[in-house]
Amino acid sequence: MTRPFLAADFVAEEVSARTGFAGNRLDRLAEARDESTMPAALAHGEARGYGIARGRLVVDFSESPRGLIPLPELQQLQPKADRAVLLGFDGDAPRLAVPVAADPDNLPAPYKAVDFRSLAIQGLLPADELGQVAQAGSLLNWHSSARFCGRCGSPTELRDAGAKRHCPSCERDQFPRTDPVVIMLIVSPDGEQCLLGRSPHFPPGMVSALAGFVEAGETLEMAVRRETFEEAGIRIGDVSYHASQPWPFPHTLMIGCMGRAMETGIVRDEAELEACDWYSREQVLEVFAQSNAPGEGELSLPFPMAIAHTLIRDWAEGRASL
Amino acid sequence: MTRPFLAADFVAEEVSARTGFAGNRLDRLAEARDESTMPAALAHGEARGYGIARGRLVVDFSESPRGLIPLPELQQLQPKADRAVLLGFDGDAPRLAVPVAADPDNLPAPYKAVDFRSLAIQGLLPADELGQVAQAGSLLNWHSSARFCGRCGSPTELRDAGAKRHCPSCERDQFPRTDPVVIMLIVSPDGEQCLLGRSPHFPPGMVSALAGFVEAGETLEMAVRRETFEEAGIRIGDVSYHASQPWPFPHTLMIGCMGRAMETGIVRDEAELEACDWYSREQVLEVFAQSNAPGEGELSLPFPMAIAHTLIRDWAEGRASL
Numbered sequence: 001m002t003r004p005f006l007a008a009d010f011v012a013e014e015v016s017a018r019t020g021f022a023g024n025r026l027d028r029l030a031e032a033r034d035e036s037t038m039p040a041a042l043a044h045g046e047a048r049g050y051g052i053a054r055g056r057l058v059v060d061f062s063e064s065p066r067g068l069i070p071l072p073e074l075q076q077l078q079p080k081a082d083r084a085v086l087l088g089f090d091g092d093a094p095r096l097a098v099p100v101a102a103d104p105d106n107l108p109a110p111y112k113a114v115d116f117r118s119l120a121i122q123g124l125l126p127a128d129e130l131g132q133v134a135q136a137g138s139l140l141n142w143h144s145s146a147r148f149c150g151r152c153g154s155p156t157e158l159r160d161a162g163a164k165r166h167c168p169s170c171e172r173d174q175f176p177r178t179d180p181v182v183i184m185l186i187v188s189p190d191g192e193q194c195l196l197g198r199s200p201h202f203p204p205g206m207v208s209a210l211a212g213f214v215e216a217g218e219t220l221e222m223a224v225r226r227e228t229f230e231e232a233g234i235r236i237g238d239v240s241y242h243a244s245q246p247w248p249f250p251h252t253l254m255i256g257c258m259g260r261a262m263e264t265g266i267v268r269d270e271a272e273l274e275a276c277d278w279y280s281r282e283q284v285l286e287v288f289a290q291s292n293a294p295g296e297g298e299l300s301l302p303f304p305m306a307i308a309h310t311l312i313r314d315w316a317e318g319r320a321s322l
Numbered sequence: 323m324t325r326p327f328l329a330a331d332f333v334a335e336e337v338s339a340r341t342g343f344a345g346n347r348l349d350r351l352a353e354a355r356d357e358s359t360m361p362a363a364l365a366h367g368e369a370r371g372y373g374i375a376r377g378r379l380v381v382d383f384s385e386s387p388r389g390l391i392p393l394p395e396l397q398q399l400q401p402k403a404d405r406a407v408l409l410g411f412d413g414d415a416p417r418l419a420v421p422v423a424a425d426p427d428n429l430p431a432p433y434k435a436v437d438f439r440s441l442a443i444q445g446l447l448p449a450d451e452l453g454q455v456a457q458a459g460s461l462l463n464w465h466s467s468a469r470f471c472g473r474c475g476s477p478t479e480l481r482d483a484g485a486k487r488h489c490p491s492c493e494r495d496q497f498p499r500t501d502p503v504v505i506m507l508i509v510s511p512d513g514e515q516c517l518l519g520r521s522p523h524f525p526p527g528m529v530s531a532l533a534g535f536v537e538a539g540e541t542l543e544m545a546v547r548r549e550t551f552e553e554a555g556i557r558i559g560d561v562s563y564h565a566s567q568p569w570p571f572p573h574t575l576m577i578g579c580m581g582r583a584m585e586t587g588i589v590r591d592e593a594e595l596e597a598c599d600w601y602s603r604e605q606v607l608e609v610f611a612q613s614n615a616p617g618e619g620e621l622s623l624p625f626p627m628a629i630a631h632t633l634i635r636d637w638a639e640g641r642a643s644l
Contacts, residue, residue: 005557006547006557014543014560014561016542016543016544017541017543019541021539022541022544024539024544030537031552031593031594131539132539134538134539135537135538136539138538139539145472146472147472147473147475148470148471148472148473148475149472150468150471150472151466151467151469153469153470153475153476153477175535176537176538177501178501178537179499179500180500180502180575213497213500214575215350215457215498215500216456216460216461216464216498216500216568216570216573217453217454217456217457217458217460217461217568218575219338219339219341219565219568220338220566220577221336221339221566222344222346225327226327229327230327230353235327235329239336241563243541244542244543245541246539246540246541248538248539251538253502253542255542255577262329269353272353
């Protein structure tokens with residue numbers, strides 16, 4: 001690489017850039033890869049890897065927390081070398097994700113395994129590295145779900161340093177899966193309230209924006225309307241895009257939208273939501289002012305790392321429009 | 323269903339609604355399905371199905387072209403009943419997609435098999451039905467690629483009338499895959515030109531907006547920047563969302579964006595693009611005025627059914643902003 005794909009004066013004020021896991025600036029060079037790419041990357045003097053132990057990042061706590069570890073140091077954690085993937089390049093230096101067999105609950109000092117949510121919430125890593133970890137998590141989750149060919153059932157092989165898998169039996173190539181999800185802040189017809197719901201798995205008292213997978217044959221706007229109607233029985237008029245976020249659980253793209261309700265009478269899907277209600281701008285601002293973590297206080301909202309937080313805060317503070 | 327999820331005064335001016343394949347208004351009720359759903363749908367007096375023969379729609383040309391066919395009439399086309407999927411409900415009436423074994427090149431009169439692109443270009447079906455066909459194509463393409471479990475290699479079973487597949491061996495559920503693709507009209511720093519490229523598989527003389535799959539761990543904005551740099555060597559500042567489109571080849575969600583170039587010197591990826599150049603607003607408007615089909619004349623642009631057309635036309639006519 002002679003020239004980075006992001007200009008130095010890259011847009012810092014972009015809303016998507018404010019979401020958790022969004023900071024990845026590696027050059028992936030997926031199109032330029034072949035079977036020589038991984039051996040060359042492993043042999044590079046500046047190669048570093050993220051160790052992933054059962055879905056958690058191995059963090060070196062010897063000094064300030066460090067996620068990116070020289071490959072020789074990862075040896076003691078029983079790396080699964082045949083499952084390692086190349087994330088991309090930081091300048092010329094290869095950055096890898098390396099699944100390790102070591103027990104995440106009993107790593108040798110100075111290593112500890114930290115789940116991705118905690119990494120983001122606690123700000124343990126620089127934004128760029130947190131974004132690389134999200135890429136690592138999504139890719140490894142997909143690889144472990146695509147070890148056999150869905151078309152013919154034969155074992156597949158990792159190719160192009162992890163940019164695809166190949167079925168030697170039926171010759172099919174498969175590429176990493178990314179699931180688009182719409183997450184929408186629905187605003188009342190008069191613009192003064194927003195619709196928030198409670199999933200059964202949320203901490204006590206926490207509410208958030210509604211969300212759901214985009215289904216086959218939908219535009220984003222139609223997915224927002226369908227999901228909102230399914231979960232809350234509310235019909236939606238105008239929809240606008242606000243921001244997006246990579247979400248490595250297991251390999252999701254969160255697409256954040258605003259939607260204008262055409263009615264206020266909620267018909268809650270009781271299987272999906274424990275509660276669903278309209279909240280005024282003042283109620284929401286008061287919760288933000290208290291800075292409650294999710295589950296603290298009577299009412300709480302998602303952590304700043306979640307795009308739901310961005311949507312709700314930008315609306316409440318007047319930075320999101322329809 | 324007692325109430326449709328789309329209000330009668332549903333936003334007609336939405337840009338996404340102007341793209342091909344976007345008209346689907348079925349109530350899918352995916353969450354409400356179980357193993358009784360398909361038998362009930364098949365037994366419903368108003369049930370209708372789209373026959374799909376090797377990826378093409380069976381159209382009845384006896385009077386005006388008809389895609390939605392009563393199930394008894396599909397019998398003569400050797401339906402693969404165990405692979406049929408429920409798309410959703412039009413009011414109370416079930417709408418299905420039924421793969422048929424009949425040879426698409428030798429169907430009995432009055433049936434002919436028409437590929438999805440031609441359906442959209444020729445306007446053979448109402449927009450709502452064309453959208454349902456896109457859903458059918460995406461779903462059936464996915465089902466045929468997920469017949470075996472990617473995690474354990476065992477045969478999977480269609481469940482919930484096609485809303486998922488289940489692996490009886492490892493108990494994993496799999497849901498239909500939708501691949502997000504960014505397609506972006508890149509505008510020159512002064513706003514007066516746009517960047518269009520030629521893929522080797524385009525008809526002679528046709529150029530279009532650049533596009534590529536969203537990769538793991540990216541925001542939409544970063545995917546636009548990475549793809550544009552990979553294909554054209556151009557670095558991008560501001561990015562904005564314009565519209566989206568379902569695209570059943572094989573199961574894609576096109577996410578249309580505008581992007582502002584920070585430089586004009588093109589470094590073309592010669593493997594991906596035969597040509598890539600800046601075109602003035604006047605050049606583009608002149609091509610639209612000629613109404614050339616792709617491949618006609620010296621220079622041509624995509625058909626109106628493609629979101630690339632929407633992006634280019636909306637920019638040229640001043641309806642798209644950054």
